[in-house]
Every structure is written in C-alpha cells, then in structure tokens.
Amino acid sequence: MKINLQPIEKLDRQPGEYLDVHSMFYTLQGEGPFCGTPAVFIRLAGCNLQCPGCDTDYTSTRKRVAVGTMPMLVAQQCGRPGTLVVITGGEPFRQNLAPLFKVLTEAGHYVQVETNGTLPPSPWPYADDIGKRRGVYVVCSPKTGRINPGTHEAACCYKYVMEQGNMHAQDGLPMTALRHTAVPYVARPAPGSKKPVYLQPMDSQDPEQNERNRRAVVASALQHGYIVQLQVHKLLGLE
Template sequence: MRGDNPIRQQELNDGETLWVQEIFHSLQGEGPFAGRPAVFVRLAGCNLRCFWCDTDFESSKWKPSINDILSEVRAFTDGTTKLVVITGGEPFRQNIKPLVERLLDAELLVQIETNGTLWVDLPESDNLHIVVSPKTPTIHQEIRRRATAFKYVITSDKVDEKDGLPIESTQTNGMKAALAKPEKNVPVYVMPLDSGDPEVNALNTKLCAQVAQKFGHTLTIQLHKLVGIR
C-alpha cells in the first residue's frame, strides 16, 4: 500500500464472518517456516500505515463465512500442506478466534503474522505459532508472552549498534523510533526491506547478513519472490 491505506480500528464481531482479501496456496517465504508449503488466509484492513508496505489488503469486498473459508483451505490442504498462515493487513483487527479453533480442530499447523499491537483471546496450543513483526515501540503483553518468533525488516544503515535491530519509524519515513524489542530466548529473524530498487535491496541484504552474523539472529529472505511465485 506504500503508506496510503486507511487506518482501521479493531472490529470484533462473533467471528463467524471475516473480511478477507484473498486465500491462496504458496510457499511460506520467510520466518520460522520458510520454504514450507502453506495456505495463506490474508485478512483485509490494518490498524497501522507502514510507509514501505507493498501488500494489497484493502481492495477486496469479500466477507465469507468461516465455513466458506474452511472450504477454501481444505481445497489446498490435501495431505501435503499442513500449514495455514493467517496474515494481513493485521489479523488481530478481526475476531479470528473461531477460525483458529476450527483450523486447530482439523489438526492443522496455524501461524499468525501480526504487528503485535492488538490481541484476540486464542487457545493455547503447540500447533499455534504467533510471529510478531513489531512496527511500534510497544506491543500487546499477550503477544509478547505468546510470540514464538520475532521478525524485523532491516534497512541499510538504520539499525541499533547494540542489537542490530531497526531504529527507524515504520509510520513516518526518516523519523527515528525504536521498535519493540524481542523477548529473551525467543528466535529473532531479520529480513531485508524490498525497496523496489535492486541496488538498495543488495545493501539491505548485505546488512541483514552482517547483523545476523554479529548478533546471532537468523537471516530470512522472501523465498517466494526469489523463486518467482506469489
């Protein structure tokens, strides 16, 4: 959206219908499950406006029922794909609890990708993984308690010398702002920002590699873009 999306507040109904941007099958390109086949449920709307975000999560008018979403997911989870990624936008902007419960009941592995600012009460499960990519100085205490991984988007020369993590605001280009730090002993993934400029991207990737080596983070690259799939 490149920072031109409307900022939408959390809207919690009974969760039996959700505003969905798209559902598709691909490879998880980043984070702890990188390289694994996955069904992506991209929910619409976001409560933040990141100036570099290149994802469309606003153009859909599709508001399917949970049963319709599960039917779409089942079409792809044919025994070879067991990972379902709920992403956005910001998934916790809507009541995803009923969807998550149904996916877990189906013995699927569920990953939620979130900016960490909102929360909806979810069941505790070894098959539920919350990956938070902080975009603000603070995140919700339940996200902090339950996050299984932290992921940060890195831009060249804009990292903290103490830990290699971003020091630039995601909401205002050029403004310095420390993002929420990870919990101890929780895996940290660093990913280069895709600026759309190959030369800048090369610098971002080089810095990510250096940061990973120096601070013990894990380098993650958007594999789906590298291999030419969505």
C-alpha cells in the same frame, strides 16, 4: 516509492463467526519459522496501522466469510491433511480469530498468524515449539515502538526487515519498519526473551542498496546471533 494510503481500520468486536477476508491462495511460505513450506494463505482485510512503506493490498477486495466454511475453502486450495495455514493481512488480530483457530486445528491443520503486535491476540493456547508443527503459532513483526504484552507471551518468534543505514548501533535491529514512526525505535523482543529473531534484508528496489542491505543483515546476525532469511517467495517469483 509508492506510499501506502489504505485506510486505518479499528478493532472489530464481532464474535469471529464471520471474518472479512481479502483473499485466499496456495503458495510457499517464504519467511519465518516455516520458510519453504507449502501453505494456504488467508489474507484478512483491513489493518489498524498504515505503514508508509507497506506494499501489500489488503483492502481492494473484501468478502464476509463464514468461519464454518473455512476448512472446506482451505481444502479447495490444498487437499493435503495437516497443511500449514498462514493467516495474514492487514492485521489479523483486528478480528476475533479464536473460532477460526478452532475449526482449522480440528480439521488437522497447523496455523501461523502474522501480526504487527499492537493488538491483543485472540484468546488461545498458542504453541511455541516450532518443531512440532501442531497448533497455532504467532509470528510478531513489529512496526511501532510498542508490542502488546499478550503478543509477547503468544509469539513463538520475531521477524524484522532491515535496510542498511537504519540499524541500531547497539543491538543491530532496525530503528523503524516500513517507515512507520516508532518511539524511540521499533519494538524489541521482551527483555530476556530466548525466542528466535529472524532478520531479512529489505528489497529497496535498487540493486546497489539491496547489496548493502544484505551485507548489513549478515554483519548484524554474525554479531548478535539473529537468523538471516531471504524472502524466498520473492526470489522464486511467487505471491
């Protein structure tokens, strides 16, 4: 497996009127609460972590984009009103996203942010009613042993990718994520949380191991009540 060697980038303390964008594209959201929904993705540049197993390119291209132009850029990807806009990375909360949330929601879109949970979320009244599809939703996919307390509050759900042999015996969640170190293991939802937990089998690039990963995820979900998801975009050959 190729090891991720993209550089670690620190918190950007700019006010958020310009953002470092890696790429924008229109596809299906393949994971999480809005799985299967057509969405414009905004991939922001840079990450504060360097998970060895991460296969996402978030540094090779980078453009400083004025946030005021983002609704027009989203419309160029998909002109339908009320579109899902997924903000991913890298780590999106490395940059201040409040101005972006403002222009996108004022343009009538709803927004999902994918975070590793380590940095404080930009100040915003985050939504948690997934059925409404209105406002800004935070999906936390932890990679280290700690989640920022603000992320626990903001998150509408949690997402884990699991490989057979890497499962905690008691709670059925992974011990590590994308091979990042996590002490004592990758962070869990807040104690007593009733927020949905999505569990996906890891694509280990090996059919036999993938079958074991799928079986482990199903067994864990049946025992603990997690929601099983497949990475639909990968099954469909999409980005």
